[in-house]
Structure formats: C-alpha cells, structure tokens
Amino acid sequence: RIFAIKTTSKQERTVADNILKAIDTKATDIKVTSIIVPNELQGYVLVETPEQRNRIEQLVEMIAHARVVTKGETNLAEVGHFLIPKPVVSGIEEG
Amino acid sequence: MPPANKKKQGKVCRDCHRVVDGESCVVCGTSNLSEDWSGYLVIIDPENSEVAKRMNIKLPGRYALKVR
Ligand SMILES: [Zn+2]
Numbered sequence: 001r002i003f004a005i006k007t008t009s010k011q012e013r014t015v016a017d018n019i020l021k022a023i024d025t026k027a028t029d030i031k032v033t034s035i036i037v038p039n040e041l042q043g044y045v046l047v048e049t050p051e052q053r054n055r056i057e058q059l060v061e062m063i064a065h066a067r068v069v070t071k072g073e074t075n076l077a078e079v080g081h082f083l084i085p086k087p088v089v090s091g092i093e094e095g
Numbered sequence: 096m097p098p099a100n101k102k103k104q105g106k107v108c109r110d111c112h113r114v115v116d117g118e119s120c121v122v123c124g125t126s127n128l129s130e131d132w133s134g135y136l137v138i139i140d141p142e143n144s145e146v147a148k149r150m151n152i153k154l155p156g157r158y159a160l161k162v163r
Contacts, residue, residue: 012135013135016135016137017137017157019137020137020139020157023139031140032139032140033138033139033140033141033143033144033145033146033147034136034137034138034139034140034144034146034147035136035137035139036135036136036146036160037134037135037136037137037160038134038160039133039134039160039161048144048145048146050143076145076146076149080149082134082160083136083146083149083150083160084160084161085149085150085151
C-alpha cells in the first residue's frame with residue numbers, strides 16, 4: 001500500500017531523506033520499501049509500505065518536516081503515472 | 096555523509112538515474128552525469144517494492160524520476 005504524507009513546503013526531498021536516515025540508522029523498525037517524491041505533487045511524499053496506517057502515523061511523528069498522513073491510502077495503479085521507467089531501448093512511443 | 100541542510104541539486108547518472116556524490120556512478124562506472132533532473136525516488140527495499148520493480152531498479156538508493 002501507499003500512503004501520502006503531507007510535508008512542510010519545499011521540504012519534500014528532505015522528508016524522504018529523513019525517513020531513509022531513520023530506517024538506515026535503525027531509529028525505527030517501521031518498514032518502508034520506497035518513497036516517491038514527484039515534482040507534480042507539491043507538499044507531499046508517497047510512501048510505499050507493508051505497514052498499517054497507524055505505524056506510518058508513528059513514523060511521521062519522528063520525522064522532521066513531515067506533518068500528517070493524509071486520509072485513505074492509494075496504490076501503484078493510482079500513482080504509477082509518476083513513475084517513468086528508464087527506457088531499456090529507446091524509440092518506444094505511447095499512443 | 097554530506098550535510099542534510101540546503102544544498103544545490105546534485106548530479107544523477109544518466110544511465111541508471113542514481114544520485115551520484117562523486118564524479119562517476121559507483122554502479123555503472125560511467126561519468127555520464129546530469130544536473131538537469133526532477134522528481135525523487137528513494138528505494139529502500141527493492142525486493143519487496145512494487146515501485147522498484149516498475150522502475151527496473153534492483154539496488155537500494157536515491158534516484159531521479161526524470162533525467163534530461
Ligand atoms: Zn549509474
């Protein structure tokens with residue numbers, strides 16, 4: 001599942017780095033598998049996680065510049081358009 | 096480790112999109128780098144990440160979503 005975390009303005013990448021740091025240093029045992037920071041989505045980061053919502057709320061409390069977990073959850077189908085895989089072979093066009 | 100305070104946007108590898116600290120990508124070994132990139136992606140656990148699979152990323156790390 002994927003949750004959206006609201007961040008302080010212009011601190012989206014900082015929040016992503018802070019979450020990475022918290023996990024790398026084992027400051028938290030909350031599991032996050034990836035963090036997406038699309039330019040189009042100002043003031044939010046998207047967190048991919050196997051955890052339940054309350055665990056992500058706990059995570060937000062310890063991360064500087066992270067504010068709240070927005071209501072509801074999303075999934076890869078809904079946010080997939082932010083992800084453009086690097087082309088393995090160039091010249092593929094979408095119709 | 097670089098300080099986490101304000102810094103200008105670093106460089107990314109044009110081949111694998113990884114954010115590079117030095118002058119060449121530690122994964123690809125190339126110095127084909129770009130400072131013109133947007134979007135940001137942190138892959139922590141590629142084996143359990145659908146996002147990593149979608150992006151064909153096999154190694155944990157920090158990546159650009161778009162590289163020009
Ligand atoms: Zn590379």
